[in-house]
Amino acid sequence: MPDLAAGSVSELSVLIETGQVSPVEVTEAVLANVGRYDDTLRAYIDIYHDDAMTAARTAAAEIASGHRRGRLHGIPMGVKDNICFAGRVTTMGSKIHADFVSETSATVVDRLTDAGAVLVGKLNMHEYALGGTTDNPFHGTCRNPWDLSMSPGGSSGGSAAALASDMAVAALGTDTSGSIRVPAALCGTVGLKPTYGRVSRFGCFPEAWTLDHVGPMTRTVEDAAIVLDAISGHDARDPGSLDRPPTRTADRLPATLDGVVIGIEEEFFFADVDDEVERCVWEAIEALRGRGATVRSVSIPGLDACEWALETIDVSEAATVHHVNLRDRPGDFGDGVRLRLECGQLPSAVDYLEAQQLRRHLRTTTRRAFDDVDVLVGPTTPTRTPRIGQVTATVNGREVDADQSLWRLVGPASLLGLPSLSVPCGTAGGLPVGLQVVGPPLGEQRVLDVGHVLELEQPMRSLRATAHLVGSPVRD
Numbered sequence: 001m002p003d004l005a006a007g008s009v010s011e012l013s014v015l016i017e018t019g020q021v022s023p024v025e026v027t028e029a030v031l032a033n034v035g036r037y038d039d040t041l042r043a044y045i046d047i048y049h050d051d052a053m054t055a056a057r058t059a060a061a062e063i064a065s066g067h068r069r070g071r072l073h074g075i076p077m078g079v080k081d082n083i084c085f086a087g088r089v090t091t092m093g094s095k096i097h098a099d100f101v102s103e104t105s106a107t108v109v110d111r112l113t114d115a116g117a118v119l120v121g122k123l124n125m126h127e128y129a130l131g132g133t134t135d136n137p138f139h140g141t142c143r144n145p146w147d148l149s150m151s152p153g154g155s156s157g158g159s160a161a162a163l164a165s166d167m168a169v170a171a172l173g174t175d176t177s178g179s180i181r182v183p184a185a186l187c188g189t190v191g192l193k194p195t196y197g198r199v200s201r202f203g204c205f206p207e208a209w210t211l212d213h214v215g216p217m218t219r220t221v222e223d224a225a226i227v228l229d230a231i232s233g234h235d236a237r238d239p240g241s242l243d244r245p246p247t248r249t250a251d252r253l254p255a256t257l258d259g260v261v262i263g264i265e266e267e268f269f270f271a272d273v274d275d276e277v278e279r280c281v282w283e284a285i286e287a288l289r290g291r292g293a294t295v296r297s298v299s300i301p302g303l304d305a306c307e308w309a310l311e312t313i314d315v316s317e318a319a320t321v322h323h324v325n326l327r328d329r330p331g332d333f334g335d336g337v338r339l340r341l342e343c344g345q346l347p348s349a350v351d352y353l354e355a356q357q358l359r360r361h362l363r364t365t366t367r368r369a370f371d372d373v374d375v376l377v378g379p380t381t382p383t384r385t386p387r388i389g390q391v392t393a394t395v396n397g398r399e400v401d402a403d404q405s406l407w408r409l410v411g412p413a414s415l416l417g418l419p420s421l422s423v424p425c426g427t428a429g430g431l432p433v434g435l436q437v438v439g440p441p442l443g444e445q446r447v448l449d450v451g452h453v454l455e456l457e458q459p460m461r462s463l464r465a466t467a468h469l470v471g472s473p474v475r476d
Helices: 009-017 023-041 049-064 107-114 157-164 181-187 221-231 275-290 303-321 323-328 335-343 349-369 402-408 411-416 444-456
Strands: 044-047 076-080 118-123 170-175 190-193 213-218 261-264 294-297 375-379 392-395 398-401 420-428 431-438
Touching: 009 023, 009 221, 023 044, 023 049, 023 076, 023 118, 044 157, 049 118, 076 107, 076 157, 107 118, 107 221, 118 157, 157 170, 157 181, 157 213, 170 190, 170 221, 181 190, 181 420, 181 431, 190 221, 190 444, 213 221, 221 420, 221 444, 261 275, 275 294, 275 375, 275 420, 275 431, 275 444, 303 323, 303 335, 303 349, 303 402, 303 411, 323 335, 349 411, 375 444, 392 402, 398 402, 411 431, 420 444, 431 444
Parallel strands: 076 118, 076 170, 261 294, 261 375
Antiparallel strands: 044 118, 170 213, 190 213, 190 420, 375 431, 392 398, 420 431
């Protein structure tokens, strides 16, 4: 019998459909790992043990009676704790919302439930998703399963850590300025930020409403496609939702990239990148070339301005969301988040509107690049995985801000609402390195195609996270 908790959605769905294993067995295996490892990793905020087992038994009965709902039926998943589940506490990783219970579920939760997924709990996150570490002052510091002294990234760090430690088969994260892709890169998992509006955000607590996305976090690219197909599609309750049907990507993933043109923008995406990270990414690009892709250099002027525009829009909108609580309950925020929100009150209306104008200009220039290439490829993060609490990082002998550096290369896709995938492409210093694939608007299929073909080359060489297997619980 295979290790059920370590299986992919695509593998387990076949075993469940053919009756070789039961959703009950898979869910029991996942929950057993949660019991073993979560005191160490702090990936979960809340665990739905009894309800998950009830859902697994229901799924098993439905499938046995011939009413299989699809490939997610009976698959145990975790959900980031800023995504509402009716009747359950959704904390947003905060003290202020520690007891908040929504009367309705998020659209993505409803769609997963309709698909028969088994929701095993809510995953840890940076407070209000306003940071990149998942060092949560109220729910514990989440740790990286590859090395317990290392950060899993954030803000969806709990989602990535749970996947890497076999405490969930798939998960949902949110991404405003990189919060799906950065943790995926640091934990050796897959993270997909879809096109802005492709997946409903109804029932997801906002960080910055013109930047927020919900997306899949999984172990394989095919699994990300399966989850995307289940949660995407128009939702009238989300004013930013695109009037598009659900995607149908999972059944179209190719084995080669014949005819696909990959763009390499070196002036921005390869500037100030750690040598070992860059080596891994170039090896992956050569592997893609070997699978039939054409690789072409492109230039996109002005990408270095994305950081200022993204930060200005993000902090301004976040400060608006939290304005009343920041005024009335400032002491109930963590120190770092309170400082970020206070900084969000500094940009003027002129600053905000200029950032939006720059965003519109960059959207035009970036789309022109896709006239010549199908996707852009580069590193997800320019630095190696930082230690928990690390303030600065060294890139080829030069000291940089660790947190800011992690977000730099994922910023353009966030600001411009472009589909973007992080997929593992190797290791540097024994820790995972992520390759980022960015596509044009609604270009999820091609982005997933490139990531899937890279996976066929097995760049991780079957390496897996093991630190949590031998680590002793670490108490905050």
